[in-house]
Amino acid sequence: xLKLSExxxxxxxxxxxxxxxxxxxxxxxxxxxxxxxxxxxLRGPVCRTSGRCCRFEEFNHRLFVTTLEMAAFLGNxxxxxxxxxGGCIFQKGGLCSVHTIRPMGCRVFFCDxxxxxxxQDQYARFHQELKRLHSELEVPYFYVEWRQGxxxxxxxxxxxx
Numbered sequence: 001x002l003k004l005s006e007x008x009x010x011x012x013x014x015x016x017x018x019x020x021x022x023x024x025x026x027x028x029x030x031x032x033x034x035x036x037x038x039x040x041x042l043r044g045p046v047c048r049t050s051g052r053c054c055r056f057e058e059f060n061h062r063l064f065v066t067t068l069e070m071a072a073f074l075g076n077x078x079x080x081x082x083x084x085x086g087g088c089i090f091q092k093g094g095l096c097s098v099h100t101i102r103p104m105g106c107r108v109f110f111c112d113x114x115x116x117x118x119x120q121d122q123y124a125r126f127h128q129e130l131k132r133l134h135s136e137l138e139v140p141y142f143y144v145e146w147r148q149g150x151x152x153x154x155x156x157x158x159x160x161x
Contacts, residue, residue, distance in 0.1 A: 003145075003148060004142070004144060004148065004152070008142065009152050011140060011142070012067060012070075012140075012142045012144060012149070012152050012153075013152045013153060013154070015067050015071070015139055015140040015142065016067055016070045016071045016074060016149075016152070016153045017071075017074075017153070018071075019067065019068065019071035019075075019137070019139045020070075020071040020072070020074040020075040021075065022071075022075075022137075024137065025068060025071050025072060025075070025137055025139065026071075026072045026075045026076060028068070028133050028136075028137060029068055029069060029071075029072035029130075029133075030072070032104075032126060032129055032130065032133065033104065033107060035126070035129075036104060036107055036108065036122065036126050037107070039122055040107070040108070040122075043115065043118055045110035045112040045114075045115035045118065045119070046110060046111065046112040046114075046115070047110050047111065047112070048111045050094075050111060051091060051094035051095060052111060053106060053109045053111075054087045054088040054090075054091035054096060055087040055088075055091070056087050056088065056147075057087065058087070062145050062146070063088070063103065063105045063106065063145070063146035064105060064143055064144065064145055064146065065103045065104075065105065065143075065144060065146055065149050066127075066130050066131075066134065066141060066142065066143055067134065067139050067140055067141055067142045068130055068133055068134055068137070068139055069103045069104060069130065070103075070144075070149045070150075070153055071139065072101070073098075073101055073102075073103060074153055074155070076101040077098065077101065077155070088146065088147075089147070089150065089155075090102075103146065104123070104126055104127070104130070105123070105146075108122050108123050108126070
């Protein structure tokens with residue numbers, strides 16, 4: 001797994017913490033997620049609510065987020081979630097306990113094998129828009145693995161028990 005250097009980790013943490021307090025950052029990410037939801041509704045991929053998307057180690061996949069996504073997530077995060085070793089710390093009873101504020105990668109991931117290419121295309125499209133927003137909002141762009149990003153932002157599994 002790609003890891004940030006110590007300095008990049010500090011820079012990411014500082015950027016996330018600063019941006020998480022900005023209303024315009026949370027609103028821009030919310031607007032992007034709304035546009036993504038429109039594309040999802042139009043395509044209608046199937047979600048079997050299996051929770052596989054949250055069990056990273058078991059299904060050998062990774063979730064990545066940008067600085068803006070992590071900032072918006074933290075800006076909207078309450079005291080929810082539990083520890084889930086090998087997966088997302090916010091999975092509870094096989095379901096996402098932060099579903100309404102989950103990152104883009106979670107939003108566009110479906111177990112629907114007929115939607116694989118569509119998912120990749122949508123991710124690429126909306127990721128480009130996220131990059132543009134980083135520039136527009138003057139937030140340093142980092143692309144980090146979800147659990148590493150949570151850790152760097154000060155959200156630990158142990159705190160969620």
